[in-house]
Amino acid sequence: xxxxxxxxxxxxxxxxxxxxxxxxxxxxxxxxxxxxxxxxxxxxxxxxxxxxxxxxxxxxxxxxxxxxxxxxxxxxxxxxxxxxxxxxxxxxxxxxxxxxxxxxxxxxxxxxxxxxxxxxxxxxxxxxxxxxxxxxxxxxxxxxxxxxxxxxxxxxxxxxxxxxxxxxxxxxxxxxxxxxxxxxxxxxxxxxxxxxxxxxxxxxxxxxxxxxxxxxxxxxxxxxxxxxxxxxxxxxxxxxxxxxxxxxxxxxxxxxxxxxxxxxxxxxxxxxxxxxxxxxxxxxxxxxxxxxxxxxxxxxxxxxxxxxxxxxxxxxxxxxxxxxxxxxxxxxx
Amino acid sequence: xxxxxxxxxxxxxxxxxxxxxxxxxxxxxxxxxxxxxxxxxxxxxxxxxxxxxxxxxxxxxxxxxxxxxxxxxxxxxxxxxxxxxxxxxxxxxxxxxxxxxxxxxxxxxxxxxxxxxxxxxxxxxxxxxxxxxxxxxxxxxxxxxxxxxxxxxxxxxxxxxxxxxxxxxxxxxxxxxxxxxxxxxxxxxxxxxxxxxxxxxxxxxxxxxx
Numbered sequence: 001x002x003x004x005x006x007x008x009x010x011x012x013x014x015x016x017x018x019x020x021x022x023x024x025x026x027x028x029x030x031x032x033x034x035x036x037x038x039x040x041x042x043x044x045x046x047x048x049x050x051x052x053x054x055x056x057x058x059x060x061x062x063x064x065x066x067x068x069x070x071x072x073x074x075x076x077x078x079x080x081x082x083x084x085x086x087x088x089x090x091x092x093x094x095x096x097x098x099x100x101x102x103x104x105x106x107x108x109x110x111x112x113x114x115x116x117x118x119x120x121x122x123x124x125x126x127x128x129x130x131x132x133x134x135x136x137x138x139x140x141x142x143x144x145x146x147x148x149x150x151x152x153x154x155x156x157x158x159x160x161x162x163x164x165x166x167x168x169x170x171x172x173x174x175x176x177x178x179x180x181x182x183x184x185x186x187x188x189x190x191x192x193x194x195x196x197x198x199x200x201x202x203x204x205x206x207x208x209x210x211x212x213x214x215x216x217x218x219x220x221x222x223x224x225x226x227x228x229x230x231x232x233x234x235x236x237x238x239x240x241x242x243x244x245x246x247x248x249x250x251x252x253x254x255x256x257x258x259x260x261x262x263x264x265x266x267x268x269x270x271x272x273x274x275x276x277x278x279x280x281x282x283x284x285x286x287x288x289x290x291x292x293x294x295x296x297x298x299x300x301x302x303x304x305x306x307x308x309x310x311x312x313x314x315x316x317x318x319x320x321x322x323x324x325x326x327x328x329x330x331x332x333x
Numbered sequence: 334x335x336x337x338x339x340x341x342x343x344x345x346x347x348x349x350x351x352x353x354x355x356x357x358x359x360x361x362x363x364x365x366x367x368x369x370x371x372x373x374x375x376x377x378x379x380x381x382x383x384x385x386x387x388x389x390x391x392x393x394x395x396x397x398x399x400x401x402x403x404x405x406x407x408x409x410x411x412x413x414x415x416x417x418x419x420x421x422x423x424x425x426x427x428x429x430x431x432x433x434x435x436x437x438x439x440x441x442x443x444x445x446x447x448x449x450x451x452x453x454x455x456x457x458x459x460x461x462x463x464x465x466x467x468x469x470x471x472x473x474x475x476x477x478x479x480x481x482x483x484x485x486x487x488x489x490x491x492x493x494x495x496x497x498x499x500x501x502x503x504x505x506x507x508x509x510x511x512x513x514x515x516x517x518x519x520x521x522x523x524x525x526x527x528x529x530x531x532x533x534x535x536x537x538x539x540x541x542x543x
Contacts, residue, residue, distance in 0.1 A: 004336065079366070110469045114389035121397030125369070128401070132362065132408055144405070151401055158393075171386075171471055300514075 015096075018106055022095050026239045027057035033239075033287045040291035064232035072134060072225050079133035084226065084233035087126030091240035094119040098247050099174045101257045101271035112173035113161060116248060117154075120203065123241060124150045127212065130234070131222035142221025145298065146205060146212030152305040153202040159313040160196045163189055164252050166320050169331030177256030179331070184255040192316055193253045195309050197285070200245040202305065204238065206286060208293040209301055242286060243279065250278035341381060348374040361407050369400045386471040 031046060031054060038045025046056035071077055097112040099105040109115060124147050131143020165171065167188070168179040186193045202209040213221035223234050250256060255278075257271025296304070324330045347370065354367040372395045379388035468476075478486055533539055 076362075109385065111385045111389050111471065114386070114393065118389050118392040118397060121393055124397075124401060128404055128408075129366075140408075144408075147401055147405065151398060154397065171469075 014106055018095060019092060022092065022240070022243070023236075026236055026243060027061070028054070029243060029283060030057045030060075030235075030239055032283070033290070036284065036287040037291045040288065061232060064229050067228035069228040069230055070225075072136070074135045075225065076133040076135065079129050080225075081230070083126050083130035083133060084230045084237070086129065087123065087237035088233045088240070090119055090123050090126065091237040091244065094244050095240075095247075097173055098244075098251070099177060099256060100275055102174070104272060105174065108172065108174055111171045113165065113171050113176065113252075116173075116244075117158060117161060120241070120244065120248075121150075121154050123237075126234070126237065127222050130226065134222070134225035136225055138219045138224045139222045142212045142218045142224070145218075146222060149205070149209065149211065149301060149305075150203055152302060153199045153309075156195060156305060156309040156313050157199045157203060159310065159317060160192045160199070161252070162317055163192050163313065163320050166317070166324060167331070173251055173256075177251060177258060180255040180258060181262075184253065184258075186253040186255075189253065189316075189320070192313065193249075195313055196249060196253065197282075199305075199309060200249060201286065201289060202301070204242045204245055206242065207290040208296050210295065211298055211301065214295065243283065246279045246282035246286065247275070249282050250275060254278045254282075337381070341378070344374045344377045344381070348378065362404070365400065365404050365407050368403070369396055372396045372400065384470060386469075386474060 034056075035045040035047075035053070046053040049055045049059045071080060094116055096106045097109060097115050099108070099112075127146045127150075128143045131139040131141075131146070134140070164176065164185055167185060168176050170176065170179075201207075205212050211221075212218070213223060218224070223231055226234060257275045259266040259269065259271075259274050351367040351370040351374065355364045355371065358364050358367060372391065376388040376391040376396075379385070379391060531539055
């Protein structure tokens with residue numbers, strides 16, 4: 001019994017040690033996003049609360065916490081309340097498998113990449129449930145749009161993951177990072193990295209693919225009826241997903257915790273710092289895209305997903321596998 | 334071992350209860366949500382017996398794709414308003430004989446499977462392949478699927494392809510008068526074929542309809 005208690009306490013400690021930094025990072029990333037967006041548009045952005053406005057997200061969270069939660073009387077109450085909880089939970093549990101260094105990983109499971117993919121594909125339920133349970137036009141339209149969009153782009157992300165897995169020969173995330181010791185996959189698989197980046201934008205409902213919450217057409221999409229802390233949970237879940245997609249991109253293509261050059265001064269810096277730098281790099285790209293690119297039309301979005309990205313990534317699977325087989329470089333474990 | 338059995342019974346209880354709730358619940362959308370819960374707990378059971386690849390694939394395929402489409406259809410058809418009247422409705426009582434036949438067939442199939450497994454255990458061990466404990470089950474599935482069972486695997490792929498093509502052919506309708514966007518014609522448009530500069534004579538104008 002004491003043994004079990006020990007294990008439970010140790011695991012809880014590890015989980016808290018992982019989740020608290022992730023939540024703080026989400027708060028900081030929201031600030032960074034708004035700040036970059038403002039700088040591109042020659043504004044100042046949030047700069048009042050705390051040094052450089054760093055505490056802005058904290059102030060926002062406090063504000064949301066004290067706002068009243070309004071549940072529409074015609075809504076389906078249980079599902080309405082469940083939706084933001086599911087979004088938030090799914091966004092946080094996927095961090096369990098992210099390897100921050102060779103030793104620091106909460107759950108080093110055999111099928112890590114499949115777990116990440118499965119959890120990110122479950123993320124659509126929070127949105128559908130929220131949109132349906134609100135029992136109102138705009139949230140429903142937003143939810144339907146979002147579901148169709150996420151399902152379509154998941155397919156191309158899955159095929160891109162197959163590309164990487166062909167080069168690795170394992171589904172374990174640590175193995176994927178170690179396989180990039182000689183060359184990061186961003187170099188041999190560069191077109192796939194570009195498609196992954198754009199698909200990740202679509203998967204997380206970021207501009208230019210933010211049709212589910214296109215404010216000019218759908219008020220705020222699936223979040224229209226939400227208020228107070230429940231709205232904030234949707235918001236946090238969305239940013240946690242964005243951060244997760246950045247982490248996934250840096251593990252699959254940018255070498256995870258590996259240092260860019262394997263020589264003395266770079267190898268001293270711990271792997272977690274490198275991973276954080278890579279995530280930040282990808283996130284800044286996300287923010288710059290948000291600030292510069294106009295929104296897609298819905299039919300163009302679907303055309304891009306099904307008629308361009310899917311055939312292209314499938315073709316690249318054929319190309320990669322034939323290259324690996326012909327030159328006898330297929331990784332066999 | 335205690336923890337293992339606690340988790341096993343929790344997941345199987347959730348699976349059974351949600352499977353019952355799928356048929357019992359009054360709201361169709363709720364039924365789909367219970368179905369999703371059922372899938373999730375079954376994939377947890379798969380992971381518990383060490384088949385993590387199957388569990389994850391179950392999660393990705395059934396919960397991530399199939400159930401989303403279920404939910405889509407159910408929400409779009411707006412059947413949420415119609416209450417699912419179970420045995421009381423005269424309409425549904427017509428289907429009871431068919432249901433009984435199907436369930437009897439499934440029951441006997443289960444008896445055959447479990448009976449064979451119970452009374453002829455050497456049959457299973459004779460048929461099954463040797464298990465190599467050094468490689469992960471993802472690798473071993475790959476080794477078996479792409480060597481011994483490649484024809485069956487290809488055949489099931491072909492069946493799925495035929496089903497997909499059939500669905501497309503059945504629902505395909507040639508519509509006339511649809512305006513499509515063509516990027517190439519948009520980009521290759523020159524100033525010369527879009528704009529024409531005309532010297533307009535005073536008090537005579539230009540005939541636009543030419």
